[in-house]
Amino acid sequence: ETGVTQSPTHLIKTRGQQVTLRCSSQSGHNTVSWYQQALGQGPQFIFQYYREEENGRGNFPPRFSGLQFPNYSSELNVNALELDDSALYLCASSAPIHVDEQFFGPGTRLTVL
Amino acid sequence: EDQVTQSPEALRLQEGESSSLNCSYTVSGLRGLFWYRQDPGKGPEFLFTLYSAGEEKEKERLKATLTKKESFLHITAPKPEDSATYLCAVQVGGNTPLVFGKGTRLSVIA
Numbered sequence: 001e002t003g004v005t006q007s008p009t010h011l012i013k014t015r016g017q018q019v020t021l022r023c024s025s026q027s028g029h030n031t032v033s034w035y036q037q038a039l040g041q042g043p044q045f046i047f048q049y050y051r052e053e054e055n056g057r058g059n060f061p062p063r064f065s066g067l068q069f070p071n072y073s074s075e076l077n078v079n080a081l082e083l084d085d086s087a088l089y090l091c092a093s094s095a096p097i098h099v100d101e102q103f104f105g106p107g108t109r110l111t112v113l
Numbered sequence: 114e115d116q117v118t119q120s121p122e123a124l125r126l127q128e129g130e131s132s133s134l135n136c137s138y139t140v141s142g143l144r145g146l147f148w149y150r151q152d153p154g155k156g157p158e159f160l161f162t163l164y165s166a167g168e169e170k171e172k173e174r175l176k177a178t179l180t181k182k183e184s185f186l187h188i189t190a191p192k193p194e195d196s197a198t199y200l201c202a203v204q205v206g207g208n209t210p211l212v213f214g215k216g217t218r219l220s221v222i223a
């Protein structure tokens with residue numbers, strides 16, 4: 001059974017650019033959640049996808065958007081990058097049976113210059 | 114608004130010196146409380162889920178307990194490899210987002 005994987009590992013962008021981050025959920029998991037973790041802080045919920053539909057959103061502006069594909073993998077897109085978007089972006093997946101347990105990927109470290 | 118507060122922010126222990134980390138929470142209705150371990154630059158690693166007051170769970174040198182207002186993560190005879198940030202999170206409904214605290218950064222010195 002493979003765990004949650006994310007790509008890329010690290011990314012450097014400049015202010016105003018756009019970025020796409022990718023997540024492959026753990027086998028059998030149909031729900032994917034994205035979190036942003038600034039340095040020294042706990043993860044903050046961005047949004048969740050269930051069966052390819054957005055299923056909840058945190059306090060993030062519309063320039064943060066996402067997709068979930070039929071194989072349950074997911075993308076996080078951020079437009080018009082700002083310096084404060086620099087953070088570790090985490091993807092977590094959960095299974096239909098054990099919906100309360102979210103398993104996290106290793107994260108993508110985004111630096112905006 | 115659901116809130117999670119962890120204390121202390123940082124804790125330095127000698128190897129073998131047992132201690133506890135605290136997670137206090139204010140939520141409209143608790144479905145589950147989660148503990149995660151996070152190593153620098155890595156994603157959180159799931160440790161425990163607790164659902165009701167009085168519940169306890171153990172894993173190696175770690176034991177998590179839950180009351181109606183807080184949870185404790187007890188570390189018995191810690192080793193240097195237990196050094197990490199320990200995150201607490203709450204969930205108020207099934208398959209809903211986790212609300213995290215800021216974490217406790219634990220350092221265990223040999």
